[in-house]
Amino acid sequence: MARWIDGCQYNDTMPEDxxxxxxxxxxxxxxxxxxxxxxxxxxxxxxxxxxxxxxxxLAGGEICSCHLEGPVGKSQPTISHHTSKLAxxxxxxxxxxxxxxxxxxxxxxxxxxxxxxxxPRATGR
Amino acid sequence: MARWIDGCQYNDTMPEDxxxxxxxxxxxxxxxxxxxxxxxxxxxxxxxxxxxxxxxxLAGGEICSCHLEGPVGKSQPTISHHTSKLAxxxxxxxxxxxxxxxxxxxxxxxxxxxxxxxxPRATGR
DNA sequence: CAGTGACATCGATATTGGTCAATGTGAAGC
DNA sequence: GCTTCACATTGACCAATATCGATGTCACTG
Numbered sequence: 001m002a003r004w005i006d007g008c009q010y011n012d013t014m015p016e017d018x019x020x021x022x023x024x025x026x027x028x029x030x031x032x033x034x035x036x037x038x039x040x041x042x043x044x045x046x047x048x049x050x051x052x053x054x055x056x057x058l059a060g061g062e063i064c065s066c067h068l069e070g071p072v073g074k075s076q077p078t079i080s081h082h083t084s085k086l087a088x089x090x091x092x093x094x095x096x097x098x099x100x101x102x103x104x105x106x107x108x109x110x111x112x113x114x115x116x117x118x119x120p121r122a123t124g125r
Numbered sequence: 126m127a128r129w130i131d132g133c134q135y136n137d138t139m140p141e142d143x144x145x146x147x148x149x150x151x152x153x154x155x156x157x158x159x160x161x162x163x164x165x166x167x168x169x170x171x172x173x174x175x176x177x178x179x180x181x182x183l184a185g186g187e188i189c190s191c192h193l194e195g196p197v198g199k200s201q202p203t204i205s206h207h208t209s210k211l212a213x214x215x216x217x218x219x220x221x222x223x224x225x226x227x228x229x230x231x232x233x234x235x236x237x238x239x240x241x242x243x244x245p246r247a248t249g250r
Numbered sequence: 251c252a253g254t255g256a257c258a259t260c261g262a263t264a265t266t267g268g269t270c271a272a273t274g275t276g277a278a279g280c
Numbered sequence: 281g282c283t284t285c286a287c288a289t290t291g292a293c294c295a296a297t298a299t300c301g302a303t304g305t306c307a308c309t310g
Contacts, residue, residue, distance in 0.1 A: 016222070018189040018191055018192055018225055019191075023189070023192070027184060027185065028180070028181070028184030028185070029177055029180040029181035029184050029196065030176060030177055030180040032173070032177070035173040035174075035176045035177045035180070036173045038170075038176055039170065039171055039172055039173040039175075039176045040171075042167045042168075042170035042171040042176070043167075043168065043171030043172070044171075045164065045167040045171075046164055046165075046167040046168030046169075046170075046171035047164055047168070047297090047298080048157070048160040048161045048164040049298085050164075051155060051160045051163055051164045051167070052154055052155055052157070052160045054242075055153070055154045055155040055160070055242060055243070056153070056154035058242065058243060059152060059153030059154050059243065060152065060153070064143040064256095065256075065257065066143055066255095066256065066257090067143055071154065074298095074299080074300090075299075075300055075301085076256085076257070076258095076300095077257090077258080077259080077260095077299080077300060077301080077302095078298075078299055078300070079257095080257060080258060080259085081258095081259095081297095081298075081299080082298090084258085085297095096257090096306095096307095097141070098256090098307065098308070099255065099256045099257080099306080099307055099308065100143055100256065100257085101256080101257065101258095110239075114235075114239070117176075117179075117180060117183065118180065118183055118184065172267090172268080174268085189286095190286075190287065191285095191286065191287090199268095199269080199270090200269075200270055200271085201270095201286085201287070201288095202269080202270060202271080202272095202287090202288080202289080202290095203268075203269055203270070204287090205287060205288055205289085206267095206268075206269080206288090206289095207268090208287095209288080221276095221277095221287090223277065223278070223286090224276085224277055224278065224285060224286045224287080225286065225287085226286080226287065226288095
């Protein structure tokens, strides 16, 4: 009925006690300051408008701010606001050429963040 | 001085015009409703407290809510609020056993989201 | 050098969201 | 059945932020 593993009793009818000494409690996990910086990266992608902008940049390789307003359907100041946020998060980099600002994806930024999370494995394919 | 590629002029001194016909404009990118759902997933990880909780769950495999308050340093309602958000985003799943709720990571949820983004390549090693 | 176009910044507003005290709910234990 | 415990829910408060009109800045154009 009761199974014993490593000195800990496991019973099918009784729920185990988190504090029975058999559950070591939380270990590992991200240190607070690391969590802050990582969360900022994810928060930058946590807005639908920014996510669309980012995906358009990923798809196009390089794109001008003036080509974002239309597809995204937001005003110019709003687009500017969101590109700034993405750049601040280190996800994209901008280059001013003449009157236009061209945006590219910062290579490796997102994979780095995911690796820091200690995910078992990222996408196959 | 001027280079011609595919019928488009590229000049080192003059910045190119986004609307010269050589830049096709934005193509692809996430459809709005897909962006909404994806952004929700990222937004769930966009808070330092939730990110710490999620990383603790990833590290521990399974963890009780009562073991989160301490390391995270937030009140019980706040912890409950954040675990709800993570569960709502489909990143973790909870199981009630007796008085305690045990949380596990929903396998594959995050990689799916990243694949939808069409990232060039996920983390190497 | 005056005009125009692209983008950034500012100011204001409305909404969202994180936090906690207080309270509710449901399961164990006596 | 009463008490206790773990967790969820509610309500309120405050901070952060998404949005846009108005304005500023800077590069090119004529």
